[in-house]
Amino acid sequence: MAKIFLVSFLSVHVPLIALIIHLLSGFDTGPVPVFTLILVATLAGTSICLFAIWRFIRPLHHLAVALKKYPEDKSVLKVPSNGNDEIAIVTDAVKSMLSQVEALNKQLKHQATTDFLTGLGNRRWLTEQVPALQSQADRTGEPLSIILFDLDYFKNINDEYGHDVGDSVLMAVGEVVKDCIRPYDLAARIGGEEFCIVLPRTSGEASLNIAERLRVAFESSYVEPLAHGRITCSFGVVQSGPGERLQQLLRRADMALYKAKDAGRNTVIGAFVNKKP
Structure with missing residues (x-):
């Protein structure tokens, strides 16, 4: 001035x-x-x-x-x-x-799209990200698969050992997932003990192998004071069909997940009836 x-x-x-x-x-x-x-x-x-x-x-x-x-x-x-x-x-x-x-x-955006316990994405984030991956898969003709899994008898862990132990289990699961997925895969916690992994450029058969590796990794993980082998998950694996939306994919994966639970839990089940040729 x-x-x-x-x-x-x-x-x-x-x-x-x-x-x-x-x-x-x-x-x-x-x-x-x-x-x-x-x-x-x-x-x-x-x-x-x-x-x-x-x-x-x-x-x-x-x-x-x-x-x-x-x-x-x-x-x-x-x-x-x-x-x-x-x-x-x-x-x-x-x-x-x-x-x-x-x-x-x-x-704020990170907090709004990230699960604070596991460090994975949340359901909102997954819903925003998947449509672009599906559109890309439809354009290129590459496969896209989804692994849906949840913890077996997780409510019993919370009831017997308390929610602090339950939170530790969820965090351990998050770390295993982050160690096992590729940089371009998407992983999110979409419910209390339910998780979803989106695998671009991955066929249903290859996704079954990835889910099996995760199953073994979860079973081998340990959180005190739980017994070794207490942390197990059941898996439903599907491959996206042409024009199939995320909710349809999750519905098919959820059906496969329930079959895995009916089969005794700690099991991987694939459902590929709508698989791309």
Whole structure:
């Protein structure tokens, strides 16, 4: 602000300064030369004032434009803030606040789409992600399969040992899943003790092998004070058919899962009646 006041003060006095210099220099003091001098000096002073103010407030204009575009374009976070005047301070403050907002939004999005116990995705996240994978599979002709599983007798674990032990079991299951899946696979906890794994570019037969490896890994895991081998899961495995939606897939996988439970639990059952050729 001090710069603007100083420039404005000097610009306003340009005609007076020019007149004083004109008189002291002994130039013609007739009305026409003096009037012409004052007019030119006034125009020059005004032009200098307007140009200087435009240069001073241009960063504020850039900031306003960037803020207007902020919902679609995050370039406001890259707006330079030169100097230490008020506009630079405002620019830095705005960038700092928006950076905090961005970090908070990412944190909230993560919390809204992640199961806090297992670190896997939740049902909402899975529902948002799967349609794009199914569309890609339909375009490329590649298979896509789903493994649905839940913990056997999980309610008994909570009733006998308490919910803290039950939570530890869920966390152990989450770690096993994260260790066993590929970077492009999707895994989510979609219910209390129910989990879903989406396997792009994976046939139903290959998914059965993956489910079997998971079954063995769960059975081998240990959480105190449970007995070794107490953590087991039942699995339903399906391969996506053409145009089949997620809910249809989950329904078929759920039927296979119940067959696994009826077969004695700790079992993998596949259902591929709608399998792609």
